[in-house]
Amino acid sequence: MPDQPTKKVTIETLRRMKRSGDSVVFLTAYDYPTATFAERAGVDMLLVGDSAAMTMLGLPSTLGITLEEMLTLSRAVCRAARRALVVGDMPFLSYQPSDEIAVRSAGAFLVAGCDAVKCEGGTRVASRVRAMTDAGIAVMGHVGLTPQSVAQIGGYRVQGKTRAAAERVLEDARAIEEAGAFAVLLEALPPEAGALVREGLTIPVYGIGAGPHVDGQLVISHDILGNFVGTVTPRFASRYASLDVEIERAFRSYATDVRTGAFPRPEHCYQTKDWE
Numbered sequence: 174m175p176d177q178p179t180k181k182v183t184i185e186t187l188r189r190m191k192r193s194g195d196s197v198v199f200l201t202a203y204d205y206p207t208a209t210f211a212e213r214a215g216v217d218m219l220l221v222g223d224s225a226a227m228t229m230l231g232l233p234s235t236l237g238i239t240l241e242e243m244l245t246l247s248r249a250v251c252r253a254a255r256r257a258l259v260v261g262d263m264p265f266l267s268y269q270p271s272d273e274i275a276v277r278s279a280g281a282f283l284v285a286g287c288d289a290v291k292c293e294g295g296t297r298v299a300s301r302v303r304a305m306t307d308a309g310i311a312v313m314g315h316v317g318l319t320p321q322s323v324a325q326i327g328g329y330r331v332q333g334k335t336r337a338a339a340e341r342v343l344e345d346a347r348a349i350e351e352a353g354a355f356a357v358l359l360e361a362l363p364p365e366a367g368a369l370v371r372e373g374l375t376i377p378v379y380g381i382g383a384g385p386h387v388d389g390q391l392v393i394s395h396d397i398l399g400n401f402v403g404t405v406t407p408r409f410a411s412r413y414a415s416l417d418v419e420i421e422r423a424f425r426s427y428a429t430d431v432r433t434g435a436f437p438r439p440e441h442c443y444q445t446k447d448w449e
């Protein structure tokens with residue numbers, strides 16, 4: 174039976190969801206199977222995050238992943254994403270050097286199949302956001318904790334803890350809105366700061382660790398599935414599975430079966446024909 178037609182989530186859908194108060198379900202995906210399962214689960218938006226540097230490549234931060242690597246992952250995700258809106262995350266140095274580099278890099282994500290791109294920073298990247306939106310590219314901003322500038326901000330620290338600090342985050346978010354972004358992502362803010370930024374903007378505001386008073390929630394799929402290999406355990410991520418345990422158990426059982434001769438069994442073997 175052919176698949177049911179799926180109505181693609183668009184920026185207009187996201188605006189409608191904001192107006193009607195429907196929370197957007199937003200998840201990272203870096204590969205075809207994960208994006209397929211997310212689609213089946215009805216996830217609204219997928220981020221091909223540069224967190225792939227850590228989740229998929231075992232790097233210590235997001236800084237080491239290249240544009241080419243991000244595009245390969247994006248192509249895999251976009252092959253599976255029929256309904257979800259896919260956002261390609263612009264890696265370090267793919268937009269910082271100039272407006273022109275930003276437009277070219279963002280364009281490469283669209284050619285790879287993404288519906289939009291995301292870049293980190295507020296006021297200081299507003300001209301990049303303007304250049305990309307002027308080129309017809311849908312851009313999501315990302316303010317608060319911005320991992321690509323982790324050395325500059327002194328580590329993976331919660332942002333906007335005081336009213337004054339939250340006002341600065343709002344100022345950054347406003348600069349991005351004025352530059353034409355269709356949405357802003359807030360990372361690692363207290364709920365009060367998340368609410369302040371949301372109230373101060375007209376575009377949808379999504380959060381990862383920014384509390385409940387936003388228009389949708391993003392999580393890193395490895396955090397909720399329990400298959401991240403590393404030491405970072407963000408407070409805001411809730412675990413829905415322990416794939417690490419499951420995968421390791423399966424590999425141990427396989428190893429035992431190979432070593433004891435229990436695998437392969439006859440049903441795993443091909444039959445001969447006219448064997449002399």
Ligand code: KIV
Pocket residue numbers: 201220221222223224225262358360381391393
């Ligand atoms: O790369 C990513 O997954 C992100 C989130 C941490 C916001 O940018």
